[in-house]
Amino acid sequence: MLSQTRPAGGDTLTFLRAIMRNPQQLGAIAPSSKAVARLAASVVPATPGAVVVELGAGGGVISDAIRDRLPPGGRQLAVEVNEGMVSHLRRSRPWLEVIAADAGDLGKLLRQAGLSHADAIVSSLPWTLFEEARQRRVLEEISASLVPGGTFSTVTTLTVLPLQRFRHFRGLMEGTFATVGTLGPIWRNVPPALVYTGARAGERPVEDLPGEPGAG
Template structure:
């Protein structure tokens, strides 16, 4: 990563805190945990939602080790440009995560094996959250895995409870990790498996 990525992250947070959702980029400890469910063999199709400055992207690419395909969906054009500059071969889409099905279709890609997300879920409306999760479920393989992050400061608050309810409606199993203290703020990684496909 380029050395100015941390400063750029703070600048984007100050410009649009609800869209960025965190004051600091995701730590290596959390990034590694988010990427863990990516299959270690084969050529998986992986989608990253809200890659920001690429802190998690780097760990996803390490996990893939040159295999498969990673599409990063980033709504902020400044972050998207930074990602493309730092990872020239990366498939970056400047788009809304709810448009996943169209993005996959436009690229001729099939069902997704793993979705990794650092989206600021608690800033979304319930309708927006469920729209994105429905798009994921409809695009994932039956044994697909979704990982996402929330912070210890948000976990017991009503907005996250709404997100958790939506996750449980969308996936058969939803399990949190232990608290990961090596992050600002400390975080939990939630792992959701087996999407419930809806018409």
């Protein structure tokens, strides 16, 4: 399913305004590039009727990439806590199920939407802005919300890799998922970005997932 064409400037301007109003919610200096969005969305399965949830949808660039890969009969939800971005997503992407809420309540949000689990979860949450306890809570919610065979991806930038909070997050990823891998980097993103992926026990290895390793 292909997303409708829309001016990219509207997404970017809305994103920048949201950053100026509340930088602690977004944790980025610019929206993800389309190349990063495609990489993050590469975990979307081809299974008809698959449920895909995006955490921290922001301006909607990754939402569009997910929609492009969504299989027939699939359902796409976006969880976003920033009020300005929620309004923008609902206005610019009426096809998207936007939930104005915190990703730490993911299990409850899925139940409220009439769902028990998701087949894939895609994130651009600002992990290094989260205290360690919050990192753990959100990752536990993500893991518990995935079906057997489900996958998780999250965008991060190369600039945060040395930070202690990111190293702790990476450790939590390894303790939460049976397999953890990386896709990228995407050098043309500002700043350059990676996508981390995780899979629950018993699933196919993350390195076998479709993606664009090394794309720049």
